[in-house]
Amino acid sequence: MLWYDQLASQVSVPQVVNDSKTPSGRVHVGSLRGVLIHDAVYRALELRGVPARYLYGIDDYDPLDELPPVGGELFREYLGMPLCNVPAPAGSEAGDLAEYYISEFLDVFAELGVDPEVYRMRDIYRSGRFDAEIDQILRNSDVVRRVDREVANAQRPDDWHPFQVICEQCGRIGTTRVTHYDGEQVTYRCEPNLVKWATGCGHSGRISPFGGNGKLSWKLEWVAKWNNFGVTIEGAGKDHNTRGGSREVAVRCLGEIFGKPGPMNIPYEFFLVRGAKMSSSRGVGVSAREMADLLSPELLRFLMIRSQPKRPVDFAPEHDKIVRLYDDFDRLRAKARQPDENPNEKRLYDVAQVTLEDDYYAPPFDLLLSVVQMPHLDVEREVTGLKGAELTELDLKHLRARVRSAQVWLDAYAQDEDRLELQETLPREVGELAPAQREFLHQLSKDLAEVSWHPDKIQTRIFDTARLIPLAQPKAFQAIYCALLARSSGPKAGNLLAFLDKDFVRERFAETPRPDVRAFWLDTDLQERGLLEWLEKIKDSVVEASATARFQGAQTSPAGQDDSVVRGLGVVELRITTADGKSHLKRHLLVNVEDVGGTLAAEYGYFSDQAAKLVQQIGDQIGRTVPFHLADLVTEQSS
Missing domain, CATH: 1.10.10.350 (Arc Repressor Mutant, subunit A)
Known part of the structure; x- marks a missing residue:
């Protein structure tokens, strides 16, 4: 069983799967990991016939705690305000900053076949849906303080309450501190120095905590979601799952205040880019939209869910990594064609698809990267020739998706050394x-x-x-x-x-200029030890062997030297055929007659004797007679 099927096999009663995101910046691709992990579990539950809902929350009541990458200093006056109360950047059709960022992310959901029930925290708080949870948690503020102290070693003041009011004077939520709750109203102050990223106005007052006048601190907001929505399954990134971390605090508070166990956990590692964690608010990393533009939907789903959640995903839009990803997916598709032999591969392939489809033909991605860079080639015609048959509509659908991916990569991510250009003349x-x-x-x-x-x-x-x-x-x-x-x-x-x-x-x-035969022999010489070691490895698979000795002698001596000094080289070429039908040639430089000296005839005779001895040694090692041919003198620059 794959990890999501194992999890789904542990339950039989109706389940509620939940995940959420704070839209504080353009949502990076790493946030898709949680989305697709929960979607895989939801699909596994459905496959097993377990009634299930998949909820996805937009935490837009959280405060703006950093200047957004778009607009920068123009947003300084809004620091500390709820994200849904911060205007969208100039020129945007979005109604607020939260919607500006999250709408793009939700568009990607649709492309990936993810269809959760989306809720926005502004609506949850303003509708009064969390009023009962807010009341219960505020009445147990002492319990929250104790749990924080015992689990996370966090020392809270005796008057600290896990709630933040939207200041009636400046509209900030991130700078307010609640010090008392009487069952109907909270007492608060908008403190100038409560946080480093925003400045409170100093206003003090009393106000009802209900109906959207404020929000629970985020760990307790988690508790309220679990209790109110009946969440039974919710994972979280490794930063929340450390010992004494936010998940442990929230589970303990849920148990002590509402008497319920925490949801089934799915701890998961980060999505990394070149080993570095990304950040939405700081605009660090590749956005989900950019990655969805680069990778076809099934490839992006595959990237996120193929690994166990506890293993990090490290991916960057570089040539080798994107080619390897497509190759890995194509190998998975090939194995999925034999589901009886590869049930896990078939299951992973099904979960990676947006909707279940029949198999299709698709060319290797690195090949498409080459073809789209050659304007004289018609991609669909060439791929048809490669397949050897007409492309089906499904073939064409996936081919065009891969072509788009290749073009996006070339336009946005390719380095100069990645680009191909067929040379008009010999380089x-x-x-x-x-x-x-x-x-x-x-x-x-x-x-x-x-x-x-x-x-x-x-x-x-x-x-x-x-x-x-x-x-x-x-x-x-x-x-x-x-x-x-x-x-x-x-x-x-x-x-x-x-x-x-x-x-x-x-x-x-x-057109390539041919090498001098002497240079060629020297370049391909395998030293005697290397030759014998290679023979030892393959000797049991040898089915045929032959040897040819070649000798090259200079026709004239260099100027100023005695004519009796002849310069030359001799080699033995061993040709081996192995049981797999492959033929191999190994070349050994046997004698350099510059070191021996003498007449051409004398050196040729010396060489032939040495060649014969080597061939006999080879035959002894591989256990068979090696036919030996002594070629004529080589006098031309050819091999």
């Missing part, structure tokens, strides 16, 4: 590639001639060619990206090449 950087990389490009040009122009076939041929140079795979792909894009990285090479004209690709690779 000069190709000449700086290592000899083995340049020889690889030449050989690949030949090897691609008979390849079916499909991404998987191309990718396989790239691997095959690289093994027979030999060239490490990362270096092989680096050479391809350099020749086409003038950069060292890019999307999956088979996908990229499949979208380009075959003749263009082959001609481009063939």
Whole structure:
């Protein structure tokens, strides 16, 4: 069972799931984690047939305690006032600052398929719905003070009451302190120095605490919600769930004042951006709206719920992370196609969807990032070719969503090094590639001639060619990206090449300046110890082996040197086929005749003897005879 199904399996009676948000700034994406965690639980309850409601509160009676990023100093006079009583920024159609921020967040809810019953605390307080809870809590202010002291080690004055009045003179709620309650009215003072972020006016008075004249302190507001709404499930971030923290205080107060247990808890970690926590009021991080514009809805849901709640989610809109996220989701989709074998993956995939849909075809995201940057390509036509069949309406729906995601990322988040541009001519950087990389490009040009122009076939041929140079795979792909894009990285090479004209690709690779054969041999030399260690690892899987010895001697000696001194190199090339059908080539530099000296014939004879001995040693190690061919002298710059 996944975590939300485990939680849902523990209950059978009707449930009320609750979550809330203070709209003190543009709501960052981290706030969506709580929304989607509670939504996953609500969906799990529904799936099990447990009657459930999902409530979501807008805590707009909280005070403005920081200058908002939009407007800044223009809002200084409103510091300390309820957010719903603070005007919206100039030019906004919203009626107040709270609505200005929360309306955007609620729009994202709809896109993600989240449909809770939304309530606003201004309405709850002004309607009198919390009057009974306010009365009961104020009558037990001594209990609250004691719990604060015992649980949180917070020392409250003997006249402190967990309630804040909206000052009748200045309209601030964050600066008032209630010191007495007689059952009908509270006595309060708007204190100039109660908090650092706002200045009270000094007014004192008596007023009824009911009908929206003030609000409970937020821990006790939590208690009032749980009691009044009958909340049975509500999680909270790790900052509220520490020992002696606000959650523990609220649960204890609920028990001592109303005689009820606290709701089932779902402690969850923060959503981080590059390891840092975000803040709505300070505008730190990526907003929920921006992330919903970047990621398609099912990807954003997947990002938030795939991990256990107690594990942090660390995501930034960077190339590697967004590509990896889409790749992870596509792997999940693939596994979900076999629900009997992968029930958890199927369940996670279902919960990640906005509405349940059939499977669809979607190309890798890194490929789309490349295609949308090539204006000569028609994305839908190319993806149709990649699928090998006409795209369905569902295919097109998700393809267009991914294209939008790719375009948003390119417009808003891509760094210069992330951008791709197909080079019109061979980049000069190709000449700086290592000899083995340049020889690889030449050989690949030949090897691609008979390849079916499909991404998987191309990718396989790239691997095959690289093994027979030999060239490490990362270096092989680096050479391809350099020749086409003038950069060292890019999307999956088979996908990229499949979208380009075959003749263009082959001609481009063939333009690469070939290396001197001596430089090529030196670049691909595997020292004897390395060769023997590699053979030891694969010897049990060898099905075929052969060796060729090649020798290059200079035709003329350098000026000023004796003609009897011949410069040359000799190599043994070992070709191995393993049980998986793959062919490998390893090259070992056997002798540098500059170190031996002598005539061409003498050095050739020395080399051939040494080559034969090495091949015999190889045969002994792998337990089979290795056919050995001594090639003619190599005198041209070719391999």
